[in-house]
Amino acid sequence: MTAAPIVLLSHPMLSPMRPALEAQGWAVAERWAMTPEASAAARAIVHAGEVPLPTDFLENLPKLGLIACVSVGYDGVDVPAARARGIEVTHARGLNAEDVADHALGLVLASWRNIVLGDEVVRQGRWRDDDRMGPRPGLRGRRLGVVGLGAIGEAVARRAEAFGLEVAWWGPRAKPDAAWPRAESLLALAQASDILVVACRADASNRGLIDAGVIEAVGPRGLIVNVARGSVVDEEALIAALKDGRLGRAALDVFAQEPTPADRWADVPNTVLTPHTAGGTVDSIPRMVAQAIENVRLFLAGEPVASPAP
Amino acid sequence: MTAAPIVLLSHPMLSPMRPALEAQGWAVAERWAMTPEASAAARAIVHAGEVPLPTDFLENLPKLGLIACVSVGYDGVDVPAARARGIEVTHARGLNAEDVADHALGLVLASWRNIVLGDEVVRQGRWRDDDRMGPRPGLRGRRLGVVGLGAIGEAVARRAEAFGLEVAWWGPRAKPDAAWPRAESLLALAQASDILVVACRADASNRGLIDAGVIEAVGPRGLIVNVARGSVVDEEALIAALKDGRLGRAALDVFAQEPTPADRWADVPNTVLTPHTAGGTVDSIPRMVAQAIENVRLFLAGEPVASPAP
Secondary structure: OOOOEEEEEOOHHHHHHHHHOOOOOEEEHHHHHHHHHHOOOOOOEEEEEOOOOOOOOOOOOOOOEEEEOOOOOOOOOOOOHHHOOOOOOOOOOOOOOOOOOHHHHHHHHHHHHOEEEHHHHOOOOOOOOOOOOOEOOOOOOOOOEEEEEEEEEHHEEEEHOOOOOOOEEOOOOOOOOOOEEOOOOOOHHHHHOOOEEEEEOOOOHHHOEEEEEHHHHHOOOOOOEOOOOOOHHHHHHHHHHOOOOOEEEEEEEEOOOOOOOOOHHHHOOOOEEOOOOOOOOOEEEEEHHHHHHHHHHHHOOOOHHHHHEE | OOOOOEEEOOHHHHHHHHHHHOOOEEEEEEHHOOOOOHHHOOOEEEEOOOOOHHHHHHHHOOOOOOOOOOOOOOOOOOOOHHHHHOOEEEEEOOOOHHHHHHHHHHHHHHHHHHHHHHHHHHHOOOOOOOOOOOOOOOOOOOEEEOOOOOHHHHHHHHHHHOOEEEEEOOOOOOOOOOOOOOOHHHHHHOOOOOOOEEEEOOHHHHHHOHHHHHHHHHHOOOOOEEEOOOHHEEEEHHHHHHHHHOOOOEEEEEOOOOOOOHHHHOOOOOOEOOOOOOOOOOOOOHHHHHHHHHHHHHHHHOOOOOOOOO
């Protein structure tokens, strides 16, 4: 009988997966409590793709062949560098698109229609004397731009249409079958949008894609929603634009650093902030966990993995 | 030249309408600062329909012939009693249905997906240690019941379908052309709904329609959203059910008393509260104001009004 293959968990927030991994007959080790024996023998690591996984950490894992991200996205992993070392990277491609799109529309509405602010105003007894609570524009006929028309972007666009929003999108690759018009450029999309929803993949190629120019193009009456990854938005530029009114509003589920420090947002007006909860529901999490486990199983069996990072 | 007809404003929050009324050549008087001359001569009152307008107040207005509600709804007015005195009642029927439906979905998402709570958690620096922030169910495949399939209810149902929710409805009258199934009863709808959205008209016939039995039928995992009027929900029963867990969540834009006292909600868990902002946007308010002015103009000209209360 051979020893059980060693599978690493990369972060304490993944600890609830331990029983499911052990049920596969694998030995589970923890990255945050590694023994030399585990480092020497680990075959795969189960990872939360948004958490940075340094390349020098991988150098101490000579038998590692797979980074299986439970998440949709793998922005904490240097995929080319991993593959150069013979390590495959997988993620939960598309498995939570509907949930992320729901949350994105929730952020649109919570910000645009002053729902978070209104809740604060009612609870503070300022129902009729808060000068931030003047009437808001409606949604019908206003323009929503989607950055990245993948599974999430399409699910956002379908929902936005039900609200009478005019939808356009931009992404680096043309999509002849897309149901909505593609803008000439990201900047053109931002200029033509009242609401810009960032829903693209995140990797080394698009860090800071939503830069000061794009932010100012959305403008003083506009709203930027980010359900992609914090790295896609220049967060310093976003904060500066909100503070001096060059951008109207922002609603963010993802941040440059997670958890984002509370004091970073204390004096930034017109924001709605959620703790990276868009994609993780009781429906999607079991699907994402099962996908990661299946990828580890396929890899250990010497078969092609099911959902490699692009 | 005859004297300008006297038109009353019923509430200080309607004061911004004064210039538009005066531009019609009417003399504007204020209900909260009435002179005997204005009482004796007033022909019409411009009213916010949700504010109680006592019958004994109308008894002091011998020339009054019209109550023109700027609002959609007229629940503060005893319509049969007014008509028995020869006073017509109008409102802004249907003019803000899209905005109210947007807000209703915003309340659904803000509550169901913990957006208001998440914002609080991020700002308080409790990103990873708030035990209320466990994963939530997604929306797809869950059941949303609409109480009242009027213009607002239909607009809610259309949006809900885009989120993959299964829609049903109940109202006192069958609608053979409705696109969604009508439940056998309100109680049956509540029992079959994860989310119940109250979107019906409010009048003397349906005070407390959403009673303890309906609330408990929605149940410990369910959500009740009210964008109709506070009078339609038994608010004491709702609060009691939230406190002891017989109802999961509530998201309310309307209240038994408005403004609702802040301390009424201080120890009521799992609520999202907005200050009756669903229907008033920069798009809808001018339409509603214009409709009220048009109704006053028609009445003073001896013509049939455009949008009488049913």
